[in-house]
Amino acid sequence: YNSHDTCDYEIYFNLYAAGVPCPRANGEFCNGRRCDFNTGRCECPGYLLGKDCGFETTTLTATDEDGQTLTGSLSIDEAQYFYIQVAASHIAMDHNLLITLTKTGDSSSMEASVPYLLARYNDLPFPEDFTHYTDHDLVSNFRNDAVHQILLDVEELRTGNPDGPGNWYIAVLNSEESTGPLSYSITAEFSDDLDCPVDQTTGLQCAGNPCIRSLGRCDCPTGLTLDDCSADGVFWLESDVETTHAPTIPVDDWAYWAIIVGCEGLKLTVEFDTTSTGAAPYLVIRRGVLPLMVAGTYDYEDYYSGSTAHSPHQKITVDNCNNDCATQPTSPGTWYHDQAPQPGVYYVGVYNDARLANEEISSYTLKATVTGTCAAEDGCADGFVGANNKCDMLCPGLELTSWYANTPFAVGDPCNAHGTCALNNGGTKAICMCDEHHYGDACEATCMAPNGQLCAGHGTCNFDNDAGLPSCSCEQHFVGQDCSISCPVGTGASGTERVCSGYANECAIDTSGTKAVCSCPEGTLGDACQFICPGLSQHDLACHGHGTCGLVANNQGRPFAAMCTCDDGHRGDDCGLVCPGVLGDAGVACRGNG
Numbered sequence: 001y002n003s004h005d006t007c008d009y010e011i012y013f014n015l016y017a018a019g020v021p022c023p024r025a026n027g028e029f030c031n032g033r034r035c036d037f038n039t040g041r042c043e044c045p046g047y048l049l050g051k052d053c054g055f056e057t058t059t060l061t062a063t064d065e066d067g068q069t070l071t072g073s074l075s076i077d078e079a080q081y082f083y084i085q086v087a088a089s090h091i092a093m094d095h096n097l098l099i100t101l102t103k104t105g106d107s108s109s110m111e112a113s114v115p116y117l118l119a120r121y122n123d124l125p126f127p128e129d130f131t132h133y134t135d136h137d138l139v140s141n142f143r144n145d146a147v148h149q150i151l152l153d154v155e156e157l158r159t160g161n162p163d164g165p166g167n168w169y170i171a172v173l174n175s176e177e178s179t180g181p182l183s184y185s186i187t188a189e190f191s192d193d194l195d196c197p198v199d200q201t202t203g204l205q206c207a208g209n210p211c212i213r214s215l216g217r218c219d220c221p222t223g224l225t226l227d228d229c230s231a232d233g234v235f236w237l238e239s240d241v242e243t244t245h246a247p248t249i250p251v252d253d254w255a256y257w258a259i260i261v262g263c264e265g266l267k268l269t270v271e272f273d274t275t276s277t278g279a280a281p282y283l284v285i286r287r288g289v290l291p292l293m294v295a296g297t298y299d300y301e302d303y304y305s306g307s308t309a310h311s312p313h314q315k316i317t318v319d320n321c322n323n324d325c326a327t328q329p330t331s332p333g334t335w336y337h338d339q340a341p342q343p344g345v346y347y348v349g350v351y352n353d354a355r356l357a358n359e360e361i362s363s364y365t366l367k368a369t370v371t372g373t374c375a376a377e378d379g380c381a382d383g384f385v386g387a388n389n390k391c392d393m394l395c396p397g398l399e400l401t402s403w404y405a406n407t408p409f410a411v412g413d414p415c416n417a418h419g420t421c422a423l424n425n426g427g428t429k430a431i432c433m434c435d436e437h438h439y440g441d442a443c444e445a446t447c448m449a450p451n452g453q454l455c456a457g458h459g460t461c462n463f464d465n466d467a468g469l470p471s472c473s474c475e476q477h478f479v480g481q482d483c484s485i486s487c488p489v490g491t492g493a494s495g496t497e498r499v500c501s502g503y504a505n506e507c508a509i510d511t512s513g514t515k516a517v518c519s520c521p522e523g524t525l526g527d528a529c530q531f532i533c534p535g536l537s538q539h540d541l542a543c544h545g546h547g548t549c550g551l552v553a554n555n556q557g558r559p560f561a562a563m564c565t566c567d568d569g570h571r572g573d574d575c576g577l578v579c580p581g582v583l584g585d586a587g588v589a590c591r592g593n594g
Contacts, residue, residue, distance in 0.1 A: 025054030046167045047083040049124060057083040057124075057169060060188045062097055067189030071104070074115075074174040074182045081124060082170040084188050086157055094154050095190040096216060099170055101137075101148040105183045112180030116141050116173040117148040125171045127296070133171075138294040141175065143354070151194070153215045197228035201250065225256055225290065234258050234290070234347065239392065240369040249279075249361040252354035256290055257366065259348065261341045262384035262391025263374035267319040268341045270348055270368045271333075273312060278359025280310040282351040285318075287342065291349045298349075303334045310356055343381030345394065383414040387427040395421035395430050396442035412442075419443035437461060437470075445469050449482040459483035479509055485516045490530025503529045524562075525551050531562040535574035547575035 020040030025031035030042035031053040044053035060082040061068040072080055086097060101117045103110045117140070118125035118133040125133035135156065140148040152168065174182035194216030199207035206218035207229040220229035233256030235245035249255050261268055272283045283306050284291040284298035291298035300318060305311035315333025320340040348368060352361050373389045374380055380391035383398050395414035414421045415432035419442075424431050434443035437454055447454050447461035447470045454461050455472035459482075463470045474483035477499050487499045487507035500507060500518035507516045520529035523542035533542035533549035542549045543564035551559035566575035581590050 023050075023052035023054075025050070025052035046085055049169075055081075055124070057081040060084050060170065060186065062086075062188035062190050064095075064190050067098075067187045069185050069187045071183075071185045072172070073184075074113075074172065076174055076178045076181065077176050079171055079173040082172070082186065082188075084168045084170065086166050086168060090190055091154060091157050094192055094214065095157075096154050096192065096194060097152040097157065097168070098189050098191060098194065098216070099150045099152075100187045100189075101172060102185050102187075103146050103182065104185055109180055109183065110146055111144070112178060113182035114141060114144050114175045114177045115148065115182050115184065116171065116175055117150055118171040118173075119150050119152060120169050120171075122167055122169075124169050127171075127173060127175075134168075138297060139292060142294050151216050153217060155215070199228040199230040200252065201230060226254065230254075231256060233349075237348070237366075237368045239390075240367065242365050242367045246364060246366065249281075249350060249352045251279075251352050251357045251360060254349055254351050257348045257368070259346050259368040259370065260384060260392050260394060261343055261346055261370055262386060262393075263343055263379050263381050265320075265340050265372055266374075267317070267371040268346060268368070269315070269317045269371070270366070272314045272350060272364065272366050274361055274364035275312065276359055276361045276363055277312070278357065279312075279361040280353035280356035281312070281314065281361055281364070282306050282310060282353050283314040283316060284349050284351070285316055286347050286349075287344045288347075290347050293351045293353070300336055301334070305333060310353060343384065343391075383421070385421055385423050385430045387423060393423070393430040396432050397421075397444070415443045418446065439463060439470050440468065447472050447482065449484045451484070456480075456482050456484035458486075476506070479507060479516050485509065485514075487516050488518055488526075488528030488530075490526060490528030499528075501526075501529045523549065525549065526559060526562075531559065533562045534564050535576060538574070543575040544570070546570040546578075 020037055022029045022035035022037070022040050022042050029035045030044070031048065033045065033048065033053045034043040036043060042051060042053045047057050047059050049055040049057065058070065058080065060070060062084055074080060084097065099117070099119065101115065103113060103115070116127045117137045118127060119135040120133045127133070135150050135152060137148040137150050157166070172184065172186060193213050196205040196211035196213070196216055196218050198205050202208060205211050206220065207224070209221060209224070209229045210219040212219050218227060218229045223232065225231050225233050231254035232247040235243060235257045237243055237257045237259040239259065243257060245257070247255050270283065270285060272281060274281055282293060283302050284293070285300040286298045300316050301307055302314040302316050305314045317333060317335040318341045319335065319337055321337045348366070350361065350366070370392070374391045376389055379389060380386065383395045384391045384393065385395060386392040397412045397414050397416045415434065418438040419432040419434040421430055421432055423429070432441065432443050434440070437446055437448055439445045449456035451457070455474065456478070458478040459472040459474040461470050461472055472481065472483045474480070477487045479485050479487065489497050489499055490501035491497050500520070501524070503521050503524055504518050507518045509515070510517045515527070517527050518529050520526070523533045523536035525531045525533065531551060535544045536542045543566065547564040547566040547570060549562055549564055552561045552563045553559045564573065564575050566572070569579045571577040571579065579590060
């Protein structure tokens, strides 16, 4: 616009210089894989990790029968990483993924190696702390077992990626605690029928309690917890009151309690005392999940009196006191002073360490104290309420399960996100005031369909006072718990589209619970009775009564017609042609001679 002369020029395009170069590995962009030069990012296949696709993992194929087994050997502090792809079909079929690591070799070499087995969704797992892995078998590492297992049940797989396939990475590390190399085999398999964890004391699955084989998970009764139902708990603690639940803790066993920290700015103190001189107690605390005895699986310990001394008196304090808090030796226990405890449920565990104990913990006291008050209005954290600004009650919908899996699970939303949590009139209990069309103690029941309409707009919601549950009464031609599934429509003999092709006015849900099917009269086939068997319209008898009618499908497996398979001596599309001799004295086509 402002030029006064012409300009001669050249434009030089270089693919690598024009865009954003990707990282190099082995002398090539993205290790030879595709580079998006608009963003400078590599597009790595599942078995290659890192920004440059330069970290290669070993593919471990999981199958439905026994699975693929690979073998390996690792020096001390050496690791091997494996890649497993979980397809959407595995999740749809409710498959669980079981990874088994078995130490091999003679007894002395197996004893010398102390491996870690870790799993992580979409990234490499590392044993530093639980933020670097999704699932683990750290207890087997602690006990130096010969067999380590990680079970990623279908609920965990859905948590990872509920909508489709996902990549899981497995780490095998021969830890620094080892005194020799690790020889091992590793197997991955899919299964929908699994054994449950075995309690070491009784030798029984789930310590003799029910096993949910479809998940490989123990169904522990109230008062028992951990994967194998071996530990006592979880018992609720009242602030500044010694627990009345003090079960005996055998060697290599646990007991668990829980206390609520319902708002910001509070102080938490837990004290333990025992007179069992031959025991080796270990006091630990973790927010939101049961703690274990392995570093990285708890938030707080009594460092001075717990893991290093297993003292009969242990104390943990969590507070924000600006470095003015006392620690050893002027005050017993360990004081975490950098920040106040975040709101949540805190699990307190006492373990009787198998490496040192020769006596059960039979005589002890335990007390947890929450100090401070919450703001008068809107002071409680989401999910907690309480009288006198204590915020010490858990809202319905956040109830804690009695079983424990190594992977933390979300415990839900207050009132299932369909109500308001408040105190009852007496101020003694947390209750839900449910939104319209939601019912139940935790607002967990509803007639609302996924489309946001009551009974999907095709029914009436009724509440059963005796059962305490709502249910939909569906309009004609609609079925399903929420009336969201319509009866199939087809074209029958009339030539017009009608529900069930006009042969029935009602349909029902099939065994999958996701599709409606018609109850078809004899001689009609298909979800909507839309396929008429040959011979039916002319003689009211499918295949003239001399054959079997079935569906014919195309290459995609979709049925497109009904066809007769005729009995011996009968021919034709509708089996209406009779071979000579069939109706004679012999009763055999062509008298058996042709």
